[in-house]
Ligand SMILES: NC(=O)c1ccc[n+]([C@@H]2O[C@H](COP(=O)([O-])OP(=O)(O)OC[C@H]3O[C@@H](n4cnc5c(N)ncnc54)[C@H](O)[C@@H]3O)[C@@H](O)[C@H]2O)c1
């Protein structure tokens with residue numbers, strides 16, 4: 001009997017501890033991995049917000065030695081990864097803890113790859129390139145959006161080439177994710193909006209991805225419901241911890257979906273844009289989302305109808321073109337209510353940049369699971385729509 005490999009689906013996830021205060025259990029988990037010395041990865045903003053000290057206190061209370069590494073920028077860079085790998089080796093670490101948004105978490109994953117292979121991180125771009133297990137990795141996300149703490153993705157910026165490249169492998173799924181919604185209470189409005197829209201795009205792209213399946217669909221749809229019901233409320237009531245918790249849960253559900261179903265053209269194009277202009281990832285997604293949905297809709301109208309329903313659009317009696325129009329308008333309204341009014345041109349992109357941006361987007365693995373097959377010219381046209 002022959003099997004169709006393209007129909008097989010896998011689902012990987014870390015051990016997840018969800019809830020207020022979970023960050024304070026970090027030393028228990030570090031000790032179960034036999035932590036001798038921990039590399040604690042974060043960044044200056046997360047440290048200033050006061051979250052790193054909780055991890056330090058937890059480790060100190062259990063007598064676990066650590067070295068702090070915070071030289072990580074938003075959109076983490078290859079040089080920072082290799083510097084972190086040096087610090088890991090020099091200090092004789094054997095466990096990594098990351099606390100922060102997607103940037104410190106991705107940097108921590110990449111440090112793990114570099115030290116496990118004793119090679120430069122640039123050698124691992126692509127899918128399933130990891131040959132040796134990375135050190136035990138415990139993550140504490142402080143933004144509700146990227147879900148790097150549960151995902152198979154690592155996104156690193158190569159400033160020489162002005163691109164962000166992806167590494168996708170089950171080997172970079174963290175061992176433990178301590179998801180503590182309290183940490184998101186110090187996010188400012190813009191960061192809350194960027195990370196929130198990123199989570200929504202994860203859910204939408206995972207649901208229409210050619211890698212989707214029943215296990216990821218359930219998570220993607222629940223993420224859309226949670227995020228749609230709470231994102232605007234969160235923007236208006238940033239101190240409402242119950243709403244922050246719903247957004248964190250929505251982000252987690254979206255993360256479980258996209259990590260396993262992979263993403264689509266919004267992310268391929270957004271990674272290219274983020275590397276080119278060093279812009280926040282969520283902002284890039286916000287600029288592109290409705291243009292990619294407009295491009296993709298006819299390739300999966302039934303799936304997009306389910307998305308419209310999950311976003312609380314009443315599709316009864318509507319024709320397919322009407323559903324398409326309503327869905328696109330809903331996404332525009334949502335992003336505008338979250339404060340996104342920008343176009344590419346407002347960030348200095350001109351028509352002459354579109355070919356370079358498109359070439360890089362075509363190299364991103366996320367383009368392969370987009371529901372509509374996309375040529376270089378297609379991608380260029382979608383960028384042009386977003387100008
Ligand atoms: N690996 C994945 O699966 C995945 C998925 C999506 C995006 N990403 C990547 O993640 C990165 C973006 O991550 P992000 O959006 O979480 O932001 P970030 O980690 O880049 O952080 C942005 C800024 O917010 C600050 N910050 C973070 N948490 C804070 C808090 N709780 N309070 C106050 N300030 C805080 C940081 O100090 C930093 O200055 C991009 O590089 C993107 O490509 C990765």
Ligand SMILES: [Fe+2]
Pocket residue numbers: 146198202267281
């Ligand atoms: Fe994303």
